[in-house]
Amino acid sequence: MGHLTPTPALEPGQDKTMILNMGPQHPSTHGVLRLLLEIDGENIVRIMPDIGFLHTGIEKTCEAKFYQQVVPLTDRIDYLCPLTNNLCYVLAVEKLLGLEIPPKAQWLRVLLNEFTRINSHLVWLGTHAMDIGAMTVFLYCFREREDILRLFEAVSGQRMMTSYFRVGGVALEPPLDFFPRARDFAKRFPARVDEYENLLTGNPIWTMRTKGVARITAEDAIALGASGPTLRGSGIDFDLRRDMPYSGYENFKFKVPVGKDGDVFTRYMCRVAELRESIKIVAQALEGMPEGPIKANAPKVVLPDREKMKTEMEALIYHFKIITEGFAVPEGEVYQAVESPRGEMGYYIVSDGTAKPYRVHMRSACLANMQLLPKMCEGRLLADVVAAIGSIDIVLGEIDR
Amino acid sequence: MALTPAVTDLEQLKDHPALAPLLAWNKAAIEGVKFDRDEMTIYVGRDSIREASTLLRDNPNCPFNYLSDVTCVDWYPQEPRFEVIYHLLSISKKERVRLKVKLKSDATTLESVTGVWPSANYAEREVFDLFGIHFNGHPYLRRLLMPENWEGHPLRKDYPVEGYR
Numbered sequence A: 001m002g003h004l005t006p007t008p009a010l011e012p013g014q015d016k017t018m019i020l021n022m023g024p025q026h027p028s029t030h031g032v033l034r035l036l037l038e039i040d041g042e043n044i045v046r047i048m049p050d051i052g053f054l055h056t057g058i059e060k061t062c063e064a065k066f067y068q069q070v071v072p073l074t075d076r077i078d079y080l081c082p083l084t085n086n087l088c089y090v091l092a093v094e095k096l097l098g099l100e101i102p103p104k105a106q107w108l109r110v111l112l113n114e115f116t117r118i119n120s121h122l123v124w125l126g127t128h129a130m131d132i133g134a135m136t137v138f139l140y141c142f143r144e145r146e147d148i149l150r151l152f153e154a155v156s157g158q159r160m161m162t163s164y165f166r167v168g169g170v171a172l173e174p175p176l177d178f179f180p181r182a183r184d185f186a187k188r189f190p191a192r193v194d195e196y197e198n199l200l201t202g203n204p205i206w207t208m209r210t211k212g213v214a215r216i217t218a219e220d221a222i223a224l225g226a227s228g229p230t231l232r233g234s235g236i237d238f239d240l241r242r243d244m245p246y247s248g249y250e251n252f253k254f255k256v257p258v259g260k261d262g263d264v265f266t267r268y269m270c271r272v273a274e275l276r277e278s279i280k281i282v283a284q285a286l287e288g289m290p291e292g293p294i295k296a297n298a299p300k301v302v303l304p305d306r307e308k309m310k311t312e313m314e315a316l317i318y319h320f321k322i323i324t325e326g327f328a329v330p331e332g333e334v335y336q337a338v339e340s341p342r343g344e345m346g347y348y349i350v351s352d353g354t355a356k357p358y359r360v361h362m363r364s365a366c367l368a369n370m371q372l373l374p375k376m377c378e379g380r381l382l383a384d385v386v387a388a389i390g391s392i393d394i395v396l397g398e399i400d401r
Numbered sequence B: 001m002a003l004t005p006a007v008t009d010l011e012q013l014k015d016h017p018a019l020a021p022l023l024a025w026n027k028a029a030i031e032g033v034k035f036d037r038d039e040m041t042i043y044v045g046r047d048s049i050r051e052a053s054t055l056l057r058d059n060p061n062c063p064f065n066y067l068s069d070v071t072c073v074d075w076y077p078q079e080p081r082f083e084v085i086y087h088l089l090s091i092s093k094k095e096r097v098r099l100k101v102k103l104k105s106d107a108t109t110l111e112s113v114t115g116v117w118p119s120a121n122y123a124e125r126e127v128f129d130l131f132g133i134h135f136n137g138h139p140y141l142r143r144l145l146m147p148e149n150w151e152g153h154p155l156r157k158d159y160p161v162e163g164y165r
Helices: A058-062 A070-075 A082-097 A103-132 A136-156 A178-200 A204-210 A218-223 A264-287 A306-311 A313-325 A365-369 A372-377 A382-392 A396-400 B019-025 B046-058 B120-131
Strands: A018-022 A034-040 A043-050 A332-340 A343-351 A359-363 B030-036 B039-044 B066-074 B082-090 B095-103 B109-111 B134-136
Touching: A034 A382, A043 A372, A043 A382, A058 A070, A058 A359, A070 A082, A082 A103, A082 A332, A082 A343, A103 A136, A103 A178, A103 A204, A103 A264, A103 A332, A103 A382, A136 A178, A178 A264, A204 A264, A204 A382, A218 A372, A264 A382, A306 A313, A332 B039, A332 B066, A332 B095, A343 A365, A343 B066, A343 B082, A359 B066, A365 A396, A365 B120, A372 A382, B019 B030, B019 B039, B019 B046, B039 B046, B046 B082, B046 B095, B046 B109, B066 B120, B120 B134
Parallel strands: B039 B095, B109 B134
Antiparallel strands: A018 A034, A034 A043, A332 A343, A343 A359, B030 B039, B066 B082, B082 B095
């Protein structure tokens, strides 16, 4: 407990405060987050997050692997939106290399990125509602999530840690029934979002537990580094997909939901609105999917198709060299940020000209968002901490790396 | 999107919204500049980082009011060994800039920018934890990711990938 200075000196006539450990193992902290709460009755006096329980040294491990070998590592950083991590990393490496990505690969990336956003927001909604007490929503959300996970399995073979995006494009052509199933899902989904809203938005218990709770002003949010729905809930209209577009997002029409009040209810409404916007982007992507190759034309970087590898000598040699020696990336550094479901996720990659990255740093949206917790919770009730943590939507894998 | 060579000439880049206020204030504080792959990097002197940060944050033309990240790169065994990197973003003007401060291995202390952008709090703690750079003026500089009693700074290049356990 060396994190808190000893209990402050008592004022005469004042009750003593208690230090409560909301330990790393807790159903409401969404991961191994330890919170040290100094409470006076039910009111929070001070809150100190303690993180590092999920630290696995991914940044160090990346320095020992080839650029293409880092892609599966990136899945596991923010494990609720694995494809977004993949996207950010491969965009950064492609920026370092100066690769031109074909339009079909870009549209596939946008389509799957938005599916991942829906996936992540469904987990957020289910677990946030369950923490506050509305347990039915959890199973409804996971019913939809099951469909999306099956779509991911169809396209990459894995439900969660897909590693589907590669440097230079995507790994494989999606199977023949992927697009019909995705279209079917896109038709069914908006009605499901109405179901969730039906259970929660007008619910007086929900509004009493979330309106006015864990408020944060716009200045505090910017100063403390918040991003994503946490920032937009306080009134700042900034979304990296629209304002600093990447991977073809400029071709899609979508609204960016912005709230005003900065409390838990506003952030909830922002994310539910984002669910609706994401499914619109999915529908646009499915409708306008271009034809063409799914990998860039860069034989020294992108693995050749297996058919070509088995029949052409040059393809075989390239395949061998890429797998055993990797591809050398020109010297330089790049910072690429994408809009993950939690905020601005960034990858800072430094290259020294070899086939292994010299330094990979992940800018975690949740680490910055967590700095808002003391501002949000101090002076409020203990039960509001749970609502606040749920509304920031933290994933410890991203915080600790 | 083919690669164009990096531009490192101060004269060519002096109108960039991040560089112009710094040049107007103190030309000597800027040790170098680089524009590569559409990204602007400014090398700032070690003693001027705090004033430079305040200037960039309060600049009316392009206020860099958002600190995305503070991180570090270890160039062992080259000297200067460490480079502390600040990624700034201007939300209203949608501009990014990267500030870099070079530190020698025997002088690994730097002023903290938590007074300018409070979001540097956790980021600087992480740099202290994993690289050993001490930030003067940080309100609570303790280890963040590693346990409290850990010895060594894991992301330095002379620390093995497998660790010591």
